[in-house]
Amino acid sequence: MQAVLQNIAGILIQKLSEFGRFYKKNFCPKLVEVLSKGYDKNKFKRDTLAGMTVAVVSIPLAMALAIASGVTPAQGLYTAIVAGFFIALLGGSKYQIGGPTGAFVVVIFNVIKNYGPDGLTMTMLIAGVILIVAGFLKLGTYIKYIPYPVVTGFTAGIGLMLITTQVKDLLGLEMQNVPAEFLPKWQAYFQNFGNFSFASLTIALFSFGAIFYVRHKFPNLPAYLVAVVGATVLVAVFAMFSAAPDTIGSKFGSIPHFLPAPQIPHFDLNLMFKVFPSGLTIAFLAGVESLLSATVVDGMSGDNHNSNAELIAEGVANLMSMLFMGVPATGAIARTATNYKSGGYSPMAGIMQSVILLLFMLLLAGVAKFIPLACLSAVLVLVGWNMLNLTKMYYLLKGAKGDAITLVVTLLLTVLVDLNTGISVGFILSSIIFMHRMSREIEIETDEKALEYKGGGRDLSQVLHEQGVISLRFSGPLFFGDALDVTRFLQKLRNEPKIIIIRMGYVPMVDISGANALVGFIERVKKKHGAKIILSNVKKQPRRMLHEAFLQNGLTWHDISTATTFENALKITRRYLRMKKRQEAQLSGQSAAE
Numbered sequence: 001m002q003a004v005l006q007n008i009a010g011i012l013i014q015k016l017s018e019f020g021r022f023y024k025k026n027f028c029p030k031l032v033e034v035l036s037k038g039y040d041k042n043k044f045k046r047d048t049l050a051g052m053t054v055a056v057v058s059i060p061l062a063m064a065l066a067i068a069s070g071v072t073p074a075q076g077l078y079t080a081i082v083a084g085f086f087i088a089l090l091g092g093s094k095y096q097i098g099g100p101t102g103a104f105v106v107v108i109f110n111v112i113k114n115y116g117p118d119g120l121t122m123t124m125l126i127a128g129v130i131l132i133v134a135g136f137l138k139l140g141t142y143i144k145y146i147p148y149p150v151v152t153g154f155t156a157g158i159g160l161m162l163i164t165t166q167v168k169d170l171l172g173l174e175m176q177n178v179p180a181e182f183l184p185k186w187q188a189y190f191q192n193f194g195n196f197s198f199a200s201l202t203i204a205l206f207s208f209g210a211i212f213y214v215r216h217k218f219p220n221l222p223a224y225l226v227a228v229v230g231a232t233v234l235v236a237v238f239a240m241f242s243a244a245p246d247t248i249g250s251k252f253g254s255i256p257h258f259l260p261a262p263q264i265p266h267f268d269l270n271l272m273f274k275v276f277p278s279g280l281t282i283a284f285l286a287g288v289e290s291l292l293s294a295t296v297v298d299g300m301s302g303d304n305h306n307s308n309a310e311l312i313a314e315g316v317a318n319l320m321s322m323l324f325m326g327v328p329a330t331g332a333i334a335r336t337a338t339n340y341k342s343g344g345y346s347p348m349a350g351i352m353q354s355v356i357l358l359l360f361m362l363l364l365a366g367v368a369k370f371i372p373l374a375c376l377s378a379v380l381v382l383v384g385w386n387m388l389n390l391t392k393m394y395y396l397l398k399g400a401k402g403d404a405i406t407l408v409v410t411l412l413l414t415v416l417v418d419l420n421t422g423i424s425v426g427f428i429l430s431s432i433i434f435m436h437r438m439s440r441e442i443e444i445e446t447d448e449k450a451l452e453y454k455g456g457g458r459d460l461s462q463v464l465h466e467q468g469v470i471s472l473r474f475s476g477p478l479f480f481g482d483a484l485d486v487t488r489f490l491q492k493l494r495n496e497p498k499i500i501i502i503r504m505g506y507v508p509m510v511d512i513s514g515a516n517a518l519v520g521f522i523e524r525v526k527k528k529h530g531a532k533i534i535l536s537n538v539k540k541q542p543r544r545m546l547h548e549a550f551l552q553n554g555l556t557w558h559d560i561s562t563a564t565t566f567e568n569a570l571k572i573t574r575r576y577l578r579m580k581k582r583q584e585a586q587l588s589g590q591s592a593a594e
Contacts, residue, residue: 027135027309029090034346043345050344051352054097054335056222058084058353059360061335061383063248063368064376065100066327068165069108071120073248073368074255075327076100077361081259081354083317083329088350090313092306093294097335097350098317102383103285104328106161106419111278113180121265122272124322126279131286131315140307143291147430149406151288152392154422156407157414159387166377166384170204172197172245182415199238199245200374203231207378224379231375232367248376249369257365259358262323277420282328284423286314290331297336334386402433435479468498468531469573475506478514478542497531499576501569505537515542515549522560523553532576533560536569 058080066076080099087098111119134140164182167189168175174195179185207227214223238244248255294305314330321329339349397404406429414422502518510518525531538546550556561576563569 026138027092027312028306029309029313029347030092030094030306031089031347034094034348039346039348044348046343046345047349048352050339050342050349052356053222053342054339054344054349054353055356055360056225057335057338058097058099058357060224060228060371060376060379061332062100062357063371064380064383065102065105067169067248067252067373067376068102068105068162068380069100069327070112071108071327072252074252075325077255077357078259078324079321079326079329081357081361082324082326083321084350084357085354086317086320087290087313087329087331088347088354090309090316091331091347091350092309092313093297093331093336094303094305094346095297095301095336095340095344095349096290096294096305096310096331096347097339097353098290098314098329098331099335100327100329101289101332102162102380102387103155103158103289103330104282105165106158107278107281107285108327109165110180110418111275115271115275118266118268119271119275119278120327121322122268123275123279123282124318124328125265126272126276127282127286127328128315128317128319128322130280130283131311131318133315134283134287135308135311135313135315138308140287140291140311143287143307146288147406147427147434149396149403150410150423150426150430151292152389152396153407153410153426154414154419156388156393157411157422158419159384159389160411160415162384162387163381166380169246169373170200170377170381172200172374197245197374200372202238203234203245203372203374204378206234207231207375208382211378211382227378228371228375231372232370235370235372246373247369248371248373251373253369255361255365255368257362259361260325263325265322281420281423282318283315286318286328286330287311289333290314293331293333293336296333297340300337300340402430402437406430406433469501469577470497470499471501471503473503473506477509478507478518479509479511497525498580499532499534499573500525501534501536501566501573503536503566503569504539504542505566507542508539510542510545512545512548515545516552518546519549519553519555523555534563534569534572535560536563536566538562 059077062076062080063073064076066073066079069076083100084098087096091098107123108120111123115122161182164185167173168178171193173189173192174197175188175192179188207230210227210230211223214221214226235244235247244250290310291305291307294307294310297303298305310331317329321327339353342349393407396407406426409429410422410426412422413425522533525533535546561569561572563572
């Protein structure tokens with residue numbers, strides 16, 4: 001019995017060791033890689049200073065994004081602390097800073113409105129699990145295939161909606177019920193513009209001015225924090241005249257001085273099915289934004305991130321944020337770039353950001369209740385404006401018509417319908433446009449010059465054409481968008497050929513529909529004319545797809561001839577013609593003898 005247990009223990013240890021090596025090779029966090037190469041006090045000092053700088057930027061953003069999402073400002077801080085810590089601890093980027101971002105605002109707001117806090121919890125659970133599974137399935141490398149116009153379109157749509165949600169607090173409008181839809185919301189705003197608050201408008205204008213001034217004159221200072229501090233002082237001035245604007249304290253109460261105790265969520269299967277699309281959307285947005293952020297900072301630093309480790313970190317971070325009453329989180333491009341520009345050396349900078357944010361809650365949470373909502377709305381309007389990225393949109397609209405259409409459709413559907421529809425339709429539309437473009441790349445032509453060979457009195461071209469040889473040259477990818485065009489072209493061949501040489505050296509890929517179109521042509525020609533087919537220079541991927549098509553149609557490679565080069569195809573042609581002549585001569589001799 002003891003020997004059996006020892007064997008089992010040995011097998012388990014071996015399997016765990018194999019898994020450890022596999023995990024280290026494919027999903028190793030960047031922090032482990034950095035520490036294994038050596039880490040000293042100077043590097044820690046760099047990371048601490050960078051973490052402090054990023055924390056200063058994160059404080060107003062975390063609270064503002066939380067308010068815009070329909071939760072308390074404290075939940076934004078919980079998210080920045082917890083999710084930021086785990087994204088840095090387990091992530092695949094040296095400089096990634098995680099936390100709440102503008103991309104999630106619309107999704108979170110709609111989930112809470114329709115399903116309450118429990119719905120948000122289930123949504124984060126779904127998103128976290130999907131991200132972890134995607135990371136272990138190594139799907140991170142496929143994020144780069146998401147069409148750029150789609151990403152630009154839904155990001156701009158989210159930015160526009162984020163700006164729209166801030167108008168009420170920005171101007172201090174006295175409105176009881178604000179419509180959820182985009183157009184009715186603006187209609188309600190126009191009807192209530194006369195009810196604005198002078199104090200809120202003044203603070204909003206001051207906040208914009210302070211941010212622009214600091215960015216222009218003192219670019220190394222945290223412009224958002226300077227604006228928040230100045231606006232908070234203005235609140236005290238307005239309070240002297242009994243005209244104080246809405247603040248965090250007046251609307252949400254005080255901010256706790258520490259993180260809440262973790263809470264295990266109640267699992268509701270029925271609710272999970274209802275919010276599954278939203279969970280999928282959050283997972284998609286988290287994956288896209290975090291990997292885009294990592295890619296951007298890689299370009300700045302020259303480092304290379306591990307995309308699959310990054311997805312796993314995003315998933316764990318969202319699950320942990322869920323346990324501590326946070327909201328969805330991902331890598332934030334602006335804060336990540338700030339980290340690198342501030343001298344951050346390793347993921348320890350992200351960890352130090354979380355530590356400093358926690359110290360802020362411990363020591364200064366009581367002051368945060370005096371921050372005016374109009375100032376935070378001004379911050380979010382600028383975040384939304386940056387998400388619009390008008391320069392990118394301008395060049396896309398000036399470029400290819402298909403990209404412009406995809407961008408506009410994705411943006412409009414995101415704003416007027418919902419984010420899921422915008423992404424789905426945009427992706428499908430972009431795929432259709434891509435297939436249309438690819439279908440225009442395929443070229444099929446009768447290859448007259450390829451048969452020319454001077455010498456021996458008459459050139460080979462004339463001899464071969466007289467004997468019923470046709471050469472066809474395919475150029476470009478052959479897939480289902482081209483299948484009908486290929487079939488129609490091949491049907492137009494009027495001559496009754498004895499041999500057809502199909503040159504495929506310039507065909508990089510074939511899908512099963514294109515392969516079936518080609519196989520269908522081969523079958524018709526063999527049945528109708530008894531012609532011999534020679535495929536020349538077939539690449540590896542087209543050969544594999546043709547093999548599958550042969551199996552589906554009951555053909556084998558013995559039914560056709562293949563040649564590695566066109567010259568070899570001509571040799572096969574000449575041998576076949578000589579053999580046919582001998583057969584015809586033998587038949588003629590037999591007929592004469594009879």
